Amino acid sequence: MSDAPKKTWHGIPREEIPWFPTVDAEACIGCQLCYVTCGRGVYEMREGAAVATEAMECVVGCSTCGNICPTGAISFPKLDTIWKLERERQIFRTVKKEALGKQHREQAQKERHEAVSTAAMAPTRARVEIAGEFGDKRFLVRLENLIEGEPFDIVGLRLEVPTLKGARQKAPSYMSFEVTSERQEDVRPFVEKVKALTQEAGLVLVSATPIA
Ligand code: SF4
Ligand code: SF4
DSSP, rough: OSSOOOOEEEEEEEGGOOOOEEEOOTOOOOOOHHHHHOOOOOOOEETEEEETTTTGGOOOTTEEEEEEEOOOOOOOTTTTHHHHHHHHHHTTTHHHHHHHHHHHHHHHHHHHHHHHHHHHHHEEEEEEEEEOOTTTHHHHHHHHHHHHHHHHHEEEEEOOOHHHHHHHOOOOEEEEEEEEEETSSOOOHHHHHHHHHHHHHHHHEEEEEEEE
């Protein structure tokens, strides 16, 4: 005996719903259109004619194959059959729950898509420019400490000192570098840490621009 759960249509066991195609073998010309069209595998072709061998796989309310059969060989019960069942078996409480479940699934799927596309669009590099007097602030050491254990690195670092004498006299210098992610992660949270460090060190953040 199979343990597979019984198929239902909005709470009604599928085998209790008399909705399926009936083929008039005399009228069938064996064109196979119903066989190739039905996505539920309801039909087999036997001796040149269509036979609905898996009738209970038919989608309740669907009549596509009947509509397209060139000889009108396929018929279905009257739609009243379904309307009566809908009323008598009070399916709409179940439908309401199903609709809520569907809305939740769609919302969750939308959020997953958004998270994936946000991650895909997140910048993994940023260019940072800082100005100020770097001399006795040990800023480079603090930067080194900041990247310790982080999946980010600082590359292409340049420190432009206007003149050596000027640097001695504490004239402002200019530093630029790129922050890169080693694992293609969003670099922006780390850039925020660099900004905070710059502020703490009394330097001026000229720019911190993510690079797409
Ligand atoms: S579409 Fe109609 S004629 Fe063609 S195989 Fe199916 S039942 Fe027969
Ligand atoms: S009515 Fe729709 S689901 Fe049912 S047999 Fe035809 S094509 Fe398949």
